[in-house]
Each structure stands twice: as C-alpha cells, then as structure tokens.
Amino acid sequence: MLQILIYGAVSSAIYAMLAVGFTLIFGVARILNLAHGAFYALGAYAVYTLTANFHLPLSLSAVFAVLLVALFGVVVERVLVRPLRRSTLAVLIITLAMALMIEQVLLLIFGSEARNVPSMIDATFHFSGVDVSGQRLLALSSAITILVGLWLFMQHTRLGAAILATSQDAEAAQYMGIPSDRIYSIVMGLSSGMAAAAGVLIAPFQTVIPSMGLLPLTKAFAIVIVGGLGSIRGSIAGALLLGYTETIIAFQVSIEWSQIVSVAAVLLTLILRPAGFFGKRAVF
Amino acid sequence: MTVAKIDGLGALMAVAALALVPWLIGSDYITGLLTVALCYGIWAASWDFMSGLTGRENFGHSLFIGAGAYTAGFLNVRFGLNPWWGLPSAAIVAILLSIIIGFPTLRLRGPYFALAMLSGAAVMQNLTIIFSEYTGGQDGLNGIFPVIESRLRYYYLTLFFLAVTVVTLKLIANSPWGIILRAIRGDESSCQASGINVTFYKIASLMISAAFAGLGGALYANYQLQVGPDLFTVVLSINIIIMVYVGGMGSIYGPVGGAILLTLLTEALRGLSEHRLWVYTLILMFIIYFLPQGLFAPLWRQLRKLLL
Numbered sequence: 001m002l003q004i005l006i007y008g009a010v011s012s013a014i015y016a017m018l019a020v021g022f023t024l025i026f027g028v029a030r031i032l033n034l035a036h037g038a039f040y041a042l043g044a045y046a047v048y049t050l051t052a053n054f055h056l057p058l059s060l061s062a063v064f065a066v067l068l069v070a071l072f073g074v075v076v077e078r079v080l081v082r083p084l085r086r087s088t089l090a091v092l093i094i095t096l097a098m099a100l101m102i103e104q105v106l107l108l109i110f111g112s113e114a115r116n117v118p119s120m121i122d123a124t125f126h127f128s129g130v131d132v133s134g135q136r137l138l139a140l141s142s143a144i145t146i147l148v149g150l151w152l153f154m155q156h157t158r159l160g161a162a163i164l165a166t167s168q169d170a171e172a173a174q175y176m177g178i179p180s181d182r183i184y185s186i187v188m189g190l191s192s193g194m195a196a197a198a199g200v201l202i203a204p205f206q207t208v209i210p211s212m213g214l215l216p217l218t219k220a221f222a223i224v225i226v227g228g229l230g231s232i233r234g235s236i237a238g239a240l241l242l243g244y245t246e247t248i249i250a251f252q253v254s255i256e257w258s259q260i261v262s263v264a265a266v267l268l269t270l271i272l273r274p275a276g277f278f279g280k281r282a283v284f
Numbered sequence: 285m286t287v288a289k290i291d292g293l294g295a296l297m298a299v300a301a302l303a304l305v306p307w308l309i310g311s312d313y314i315t316g317l318l319t320v321a322l323c324y325g326i327w328a329a330s331w332d333f334m335s336g337l338t339g340r341e342n343f344g345h346s347l348f349i350g351a352g353a354y355t356a357g358f359l360n361v362r363f364g365l366n367p368w369w370g371l372p373s374a375a376i377v378a379i380l381l382s383i384i385i386g387f388p389t390l391r392l393r394g395p396y397f398a399l400a401m402l403s404g405a406a407v408m409q410n411l412t413i414i415f416s417e418y419t420g421g422q423d424g425l426n427g428i429f430p431v432i433e434s435r436l437r438y439y440y441l442t443l444f445f446l447a448v449t450v451v452t453l454k455l456i457a458n459s460p461w462g463i464i465l466r467a468i469r470g471d472e473s474s475c476q477a478s479g480i481n482v483t484f485y486k487i488a489s490l491m492i493s494a495a496f497a498g499l500g501g502a503l504y505a506n507y508q509l510q511v512g513p514d515l516f517t518v519v520l521s522i523n524i525i526i527m528v529y530v531g532g533m534g535s536i537y538g539p540v541g542g543a544i545l546l547t548l549l550t551e552a553l554r555g556l557s558e559h560r561l562w563v564y565t566l567i568l569m570f571i572i573y574f575l576p577q578g579l580f581a582p583l584w585r586q587l588r589k590l591l592l
Contacts, residue, residue: 080569084572088341090572090576092341094569101562108558259410266403267404270396
C-alpha cells in the first residue's frame, strides 16, 4: 500500500511537470504543442549522449540537456510555429510532424534498443519495509522544487507578471508595452525545458527509447483537460487525480481498464464540464 | 465555359483516369494500392465535409471508420449475413454513433471538440480490446467473405462509391445547406441570431460525414477481409487530416487528391527503408509550411482560371 503511495507520487510528479509545461504554452500562446512528448524524449537522449559520448559528469550533463532542449524549443517556436500561428490546425499538424521527425531522427541515430542512463544517486532508502531507489526520490523532490520554483517565478517576478498578463489578454498586454512575441518564446523555452527536465529525471529508471514520448504526451493531454486547459493549478490536481486513479484501478481491477481511465476521464470532463476543474469558462 | 461545366469535366476526367489505370498498368499490386487510396479518398472527403465546412476539426474520424468496418465484419463473420448488407448497415451504425457522440461534443469549440472526438475514438479502441471475446481483441475479426471475388471489379466498385461520395457531398456543399455550414464556421453566434438552428445543422453535417466514413470503413474491411482495432487509432484520424490539409481544406475534391497523392508517396518512399518516415515527414512539413492552402484545390482553381 505504501509502495503504491510512493510510486504513485513519483509518477504523478513527473506527469505534473509535463502537464504544467504543456498547459503553460497553451494558456499563454494558445499553442497546442504535440511535440511536447518528443521534447521529453529528447531530454532523456540528450543526457544519455552527454554522459556516454562526451563523458561529462551526470549533474552537469543534466543541466546542459535541459538548456539544449529549451533552446531547441525556442527555435521550433520561432521558425516553425510562429508563421502558422493564426491557424490552430496548422500548428497542431506542424508540431505533430516535428514530433514524428524527432522520433525518426532519434531512431536513426540511436536505434530502437533501449539505452541506460546511470542513476544520480545509487543509495536505496527504506520506509517501513518499502524500498525506494534514491533516483525516484530525487525525481520526486526535483519535480516538486521545479514546480514550486515556477510558481514563485510566476507570482513574484516582473517577467512572471508579464507572462500572466499575456495569458489573460495578449492584446491588452501588448498595449501595456509587453512584447508578446518574446513572451511566447520565453514560455516555449520554459515549457520545453520542463519537458526535458522530466525526461532527464525519469531516464535512469525508465527505458529510454525513441517512442518514449508518446504515452506521457497522451497522459499530459488527459491531465490538462481534466484540470482545465491553461490552468497550472488544475494540471497539478489533475496529475494527482489521474496518477492515483490509474494506479488504484491497475491494482484493483486490471491493467486493461486502467488504460481507459484517462481517455474516459477526458471524454466525461469535456461533456460535463468542458473548462475542467480549474479552467476559465471564458475560454470557449 | 462556366465554372460548373469545367468542374464537371474535370471530375469526369479524373474518374476516367482512375478507371484507366488498371488497364494501363495491369498489376494486381497497383490496383490493390489504389483501392486503399480510394478508401482514404472517401474518408478524407467525408472528413472535409463536416470539418472543412463548419471549421470543427474532428480528430476522431476513425471512430466512424472503425464502427463501419466492425459493423460489416460483425454481420458477416458472426451472423453470416451476405456481405452486401455490410455497406448500408455500416453507414447506419456510423450515423447512430455520430448522433450519440455529436450531441454532447458539438457544443464544444476549437481544440476542445477535436480532443473530445479524439478521446471518443480512443475509448472505442480500448473497448474493442477489453471486450476481446466478441471483437477478437488485437487480432480483430478475420475471414470476412468478399463482396466481389475479382480484385479489379472491387476496385471499380470502390471508385463508384468514391464518385458517389464526392458528388453527393459537393452538391450539398454548394446548396444553401453548405452555405449555412460555411456561415457557422465564420460566426456561430450571428447564425444563431439570424434564426438558424445551429445545433441541427452541425449534427446533421456530422451525421452525413459519419455515414460516408462508415461506408468507406466497410469498403476497406471488405477489401482487407479483416478488421482490427487499428482502425480506431488516432494515427488514422491524423493521417486523414493531413491528407485533407495537403489536398486543400473545404473543397471536398482536393482531399481526395491529397489522399491518393500521399498513399502513392508513402509507397514510392518504401525503397528508402529506414529513412522513409523522416523523408515523408520532411515533405509534409514543407507542404504545410509553404502551401498553407494545400496543393490540389488551389492548383485546380488556377487551372480553372486559365480555362474560363
């Protein structure tokens, strides 16, 4: 039971990080970024390459991996997404194509076999009879730190205020002298950096394969819809809700039924309360 | 010549060209490939009718395709009905499904409708696996009895249905009905204010779209003689959307061109083995980036201008 509690918390935290990044770029720039899962995979592969091929120490390569992917995200936003931003469908398709592209390139370079990334902490911790690897705890605590850090950044800095203003009304924000195009780039960097960080943290205890981004993307999607598209608070609540519901159903009923939980939750949410738990009704 | 005459002539020439291909290239392989391409054409045209005209992007079109294909498969494999019954029943089941899913989801806008439809299809896909004793699970239903034994004749049957689909949808799209659907894309609240029953038109257009998608699904099932849960996947829906996009959204005939072009392109790139997918993706990105209006419909409009 305690094991479910801890493992559920770890996966919820990782999902929350992915979902918050996903909802952030949608809430601010109205970009539904289907390449979000690919950025997560890219983060895991970046940390793998930096440690295995460039022999950098693990902590340093983790930081570099996140920065590189964040930079890549900004480039994608500038070059591919910005010219197409007027059409939602075009953005969806171009980011989807980007995701396929990243997956194929990773497949070409690294092949389809799983890669291993060494743990940052080797020790194992005991909690009243349950063994938890240090890496999982590190992932949990880092995710919480990053999410709290993001919240503080949004609430207490000028840049955070500018981002919030843009998300509320991009046009009005622009009249107040906030350069909304630059805000979009910054948020895209933040969002892809968080996806990469999730990939980096999870890499040591997950199989690192080119298609690893697909499932977390669909989960992030579900979480964001249930919590409310564009709401950070909702994403965290949604991550906890879905993470635990899935674990419990997988444990009590069957794995097959647990697969349907997230999609059914999305459908129900959209039918009953399309704005999600914490979403703004005005979005419609 | 008037626009209508040129369009009619172009359609006749396209059908004639497609009908002649098996004669010119007498290979079963190409005929089979084209049959699949024509099925995609029916799906793409039916997607475009609902989503291209009303602007509600349906990311779960595979829901209707899979439902149609499974209906045809069920009736034949489980109940031993004549496979011809599969075609109308598939359309009817797809229409019923579209009513069930349409009422709660069509009030949603933008990405929300897209996501609701997407998860609807995902739920169905999961259900086919959960209830595998009836649906055959991952393996699906096998051993569907063919409608027509000859592959060549089946190709012509599919071509006939494609032509019926495109002509019907195009006629509706050009009628006052189609104008109302386009008006809904422009501004839904103004339509409502002018006394148009927006919900009725949206549901009706989804029903028509679903009927043809289901029919296409049954045709596809009868060609493959097998149905599987992959017919419900998001990947299929997204492929169809990409075909519509490449063909030119809102034109009905463009997406058919997009479907045939992309099916042939996928096949032509097969020689590249492991480089196939990224080259395909790169070509797609170029088309999306540089031709936001698509390829086929704008090309035809240019051609038409020359003939006028």
